[in-house]
Amino acid sequence: MNPALRIDHVRLTPVLVKDPPLLNTQGVHQPLTPRLVVEVVTAGGVVGLGETYGDTKYLDLARPLAEALPGRLVTDVNGLFVLAAEVCGTAAAKDADGRVDAGGLRGVQTADKLLLSVVSAVETACLDALGRSLGLPVHALLGGRVRDEVEYSAYLFYKWGAHPGAAPEEADPWGEALDPAGLVEQARRFARLHGFGSFKLKGGVFAPDREIAAIRALAEAFPGAPLRLDPNGAWSVETSLAVARELEGLPALEYLEDPATGTAAMAEVAAGTHLPLATNMCVTTLAEVPEAFARGAVSIVLCDHHYWGGLHRTRELAALCGTYGIGLSMHSNTHLGISLAAMTQVAATLPALHHACDTHYPWLTEDVITTAPVFRAGRLAVTDTPGLGVELDRDRLADLHRRWAEDDGRYRDRDDAAAMRAADPEWRPTRW
Ligand SMILES: O=C([O-])C(=O)C[C@H](O)[C@@H](O)C(=O)[O-]
Numbered sequence: 001m002n003p004a005l006r007i008d009h010v011r012l013t014p015v016l017v018k019d020p021p022l023l024n025t026q027g028v029h030q031p032l033t034p035r036l037v038v039e040v041v042t043a044g045g046v047v048g049l050g051e052t053y054g055d056t057k058y059l060d061l062a063r064p065l066a067e068a069l070p071g072r073l074v075t076d077v078n079g080l081f082v083l084a085a086e087v088c089g090t091a092a093a094k095d096a097d098g099r100v101d102a103g104g105l106r107g108v109q110t111a112d113k114l115l116l117s118v119v120s121a122v123e124t125a126c127l128d129a130l131g132r133s134l135g136l137p138v139h140a141l142l143g144g145r146v147r148d149e150v151e152y153s154a155y156l157f158y159k160w161g162a163h164p165g166a167a168p169e170e171a172d173p174w175g176e177a178l179d180p181a182g183l184v185e186q187a188r189r190f191a192r193l194h195g196f197g198s199f200k201l202k203g204g205v206f207a208p209d210r211e212i213a214a215i216r217a218l219a220e221a222f223p224g225a226p227l228r229l230d231p232n233g234a235w236s237v238e239t240s241l242a243v244a245r246e247l248e249g250l251p252a253l254e255y256l257e258d259p260a261t262g263t264a265a266m267a268e269v270a271a272g273t274h275l276p277l278a279t280n281m282c283v284t285t286l287a288e289v290p291e292a293f294a295r296g297a298v299s300i301v302l303c304d305h306h307y308w309g310g311l312h313r314t315r316e317l318a319a320l321c322g323t324y325g326i327g328l329s330m331h332s333n334t335h336l337g338i339s340l341a342a343m344t345q346v347a348a349t350l351p352a353l354h355h356a357c358d359t360h361y362p363w364l365t366e367d368v369i370t371t372a373p374v375f376r377a378g379r380l381a382v383t384d385t386p387g388l389g390v391e392l393d394r395d396r397l398a399d400l401h402r403r404w405a406e407d408d409g410r411y412r413d414r415d416d417a418a419a420m421r422a423a424d425p426e427w428r429p430t431r432w
């Protein structure tokens with residue numbers, strides 16, 4: 001094997017990135033959100049990039065894994081899972097509570113899932129390094145692309161005009177969006193800036209009637225555009241079925257995403273509506289697949305290369321879904337341009353990806369890559385540039401890392417509920 005492809009060292013750089021005051025059923029996004037940038041440096045001097053969640057529990061796993069990587073080949077991505085279990089197994093188990101992740105928005109939190117989220121960044125970085133070394137794009141390393149561009153959906157959020165306690169000059173340029181008119185305006189701006197032709201509304205913030213009105217307003221403003229509503233499991237089975245009855249006649253509604261929490265509740269909802277149900281909450285690990293598929297709880301799984309364990313594992317999930325006639329879409333959590341490039345590269349290789357992918361990226365005003373990707377008609381071109389096709393802006397990375405280093409711990413672990421309670425100490429999540 002080519003010795004230049006051996007890993008010489010790995011750099012881990014946690015950063016804090018500005019995030020707007022976006023509302024969800026668990027609270028509101030904090031002004032800064034953590035991400036982890038992973039650089040795998042080969043003996044040949046090539047640097048591969050990866051990115052994942054930056055909360056402390058992920059950093060605690062990434063550190064021992066990074067130390068164990070030197071000397072291994074960047075081609076040995078299957079071996080990463082074995083290595084990670086060996087060097088981080090107990091640490092991962094300690095941080096997992098087996099129930100839900102910190103924000104409760106991404107399903108169960110298991111030791112395996114935490115580990116997979118860290119391995120995914122290393123796998124992506126290894127593939128980036130290998131691609132750069134061979135002069136091949138990452139999609140070629142995954143078997144080649146089946147499309148030239150990947151479509152993304154505009155991710156609409158109810159939002160405040162500023163973070164609690166922000167100075168007037170720190171107001172968010174997108175302003176407030178708390179009613180149907182505000183969301184339609186937000187959607188128009190997304191369509192104008194990036195050409196998005198499909199829209200997802202993050203729900204579970206207000207009473208369902210109010211969110212149904214918003215979906216109707218979007219359907220009227222964008223005739224024929226595919227729409228989705230995702231309350232992150234905030235509704236009971238009865239409420240989910242009542243909302244489904246209201247929206248069943250709306251041909252533009254592509255799917256309802258996680259109306260209720262858990263496989264049993266989702267299966268009950270699915271049995272009572274013709275609307276397809278999608279999830280990034282009740283099927284987020286392989287262990288959850290058999291029951292959810294057998295009970296018909298979901299029609300569409302939203303893949304996410306971070307917690308499914310990387311780009312190869314995402315392709316395996318796609319094959320599994322295909323076998324059971326389950327559709328595929330792509331989930332997003334706040335992420336930088338490295339992950340967006342990884343999402344685009346793997347999405348380009350998935351023949352059965354029939355829905356536009358989610359992305360939070362257009363909400364961000366900061367990044368660690370040199371050139372911002374440009375959405376045209378809501379799509380990103382799939383590049384043939386070697387690796388992921390993105391370059392690190394080292395000054396920017398250093399700035400965002402300095403912010404992390406100087407943080408007193410307030411923002412190092414995402415906590416939407418804490419941010420909400422800063423505005424309203426009595427706040428509790430509402431369920432309908
Ligand atoms: O589709 C989803 O459930 C998400 O994107 C989860 C996210 O954490 C989202 O709710 C957010 O960023 O507030």
Ligand SMILES: [Mg+2]
Nearest residue numbers: 230257258280
């Ligand atoms: Mg969701």
